[in-house]
Amino acid sequence: MLSLAVSIEKYELEAERNKLIESNAQNEKKLVDKEDEILEDLKRSNPETILDHDDLINKLYNTKEEANRIKKDQETAREREEKIKLERNKYIELAKKTGLLFFTLTEMVNIDHM
Numbered sequence: 001m002l003s004l005a006v007s008i009e010k011y012e013l014e015a016e017r018n019k020l021i022e023s024n025a026q027n028e029k030k031l032v033d034k035e036d037e038i039l040e041d042l043k044r045s046n047p048e049t050i051l052d053h054d055d056l057i058n059k060l061y062n063t064k065e066e067a068n069r070i071k072k073d074q075e076t077a078r079e080r081e082e083k084i085k086l087e088r089n090k091y092i093e094l095a096k097k098t099g100l101l102f103f104t105l106t107e108m109v110n111i112d113h114m
Contacts, residue, residue, distance in 0.1 A: 001095040001102075006088050017084045020077045027070045034063045
C-alpha cells in the first residue's frame with residue numbers, strides 16, 4: 001500500500017526509487033559476471049606464465065576500475081535512497097489507513113444483510 005500511495009502522490013519519487021533498485025541489481029550482476037569471467041580466465045591460465053598474460057592483467061585492472069566506479073555509484077544511490085525513505089515515511093499513515101479501509105470493505109461482503 002505504501003508504494004501505491006507514494007506512486008499516486010509523488011510518482012517521480014517512486015519511479016526514482018524503482019530505478020535505483022534496478023540499477024543496484026544490474027551493478028551487482030555486472031560485478032559477479034566480471035568476477036566469474038576473471039576466475040575462469042585464471043583457471044585456464046598456466047600458473048607459471050600467468051604474469052605474462054597482458055590481457056588478463058588489463059582485464060583485472062579494468063575490473064578494479066569498474067568496481068570502484070560501481071562502489072561510488074552505490075554510495076550515491078544509498079544516500080538518495082535514504083532521502084527517498086524519509087519522504088516515503090510521510091505516507092506510512094496513509095498507507096495503513098488505506099489498507100485497513102480496503103480489508104474492511106472486502107470483509108463487508110461477508111456480513112449478512114438480513
